[in-house]
Amino acid sequence: MIDHVYISVTNLARSAAFYKQFLSSLGWREFGLHKSQAAGVPDLHGFLESVYGNGQVGCSIWLRERQPGETGLYVGLVADSPEEVNAAADAAVAAGATLESPTGNRDHFGPGYYAANVVDFDGNRIEIVNKSFNPKRRG
Structure with a gap:
């Protein structure tokens, strides 16, 4: 089972607005910005499948700023x-x-x-x- 997917994007705010509108049509909800506290781990903007956190294993999608050479x-x-x-x-x-x-x-x-x-x-x-x-x- 897929737990999560990272999508590297060039503009986090623009992409977050796009995915919010798009994924909500499939029943996903916005988690929002996850500010990283660890070195080398990027800030992420997340979206959660409808079952996520309801006693079931759910999938999440996380947007992250694309890094050079990624x-x-x-x-x-x-x-x-x-x-x-x-x-x-x-x-x-x-x-x-x-x-x-x-x-x-x-x-x-x-x-x-x-x-x-x-x-x-x-x-x-x-x-x-x-x-x-x-x-x-x-x-």
């Missing part, structure tokens, strides 16, 4: 445990990906947020994430 896709994939995050990151690296940052807690995104970030051959970035507050997807 390419590719950034997508977050749901894992059911920190151990599954570790196993998926290990499998990605064994298949040829690069570990972008150490696997571990990302407290700047909230308590119970555990993730690994990998980069594939073409610069696409994949985050494997377990949020302890999400219900498990599999038994």
Whole structure:
């Protein structure tokens, strides 16, 4: 399941207005600006799927200012445990990906947020994430 997607944009305010109007037609709601407290983590403007936060795993879309030289896709994939995050990151690296940052807690995104970030051959970035507050997807 997709947990979240980052969309890199050239004008955050203009894009936030566009996505607010567009996504509301699909039942999404605006989260608003998330000011980052961590070095190297950009400010984000978020939108949440209607089930997000209602006891179900939901998807989110986050707009971020495009950085110079940035390419590719950034997508977050749901894992059911920190151990599954570790196993998926290990499998990605064994298949040829690069570990972008150490696997571990990302407290700047909230308590119970555990993730690994990998980069594939073409610069696409994949985050494997377990949020302890999400219900498990599999038994």
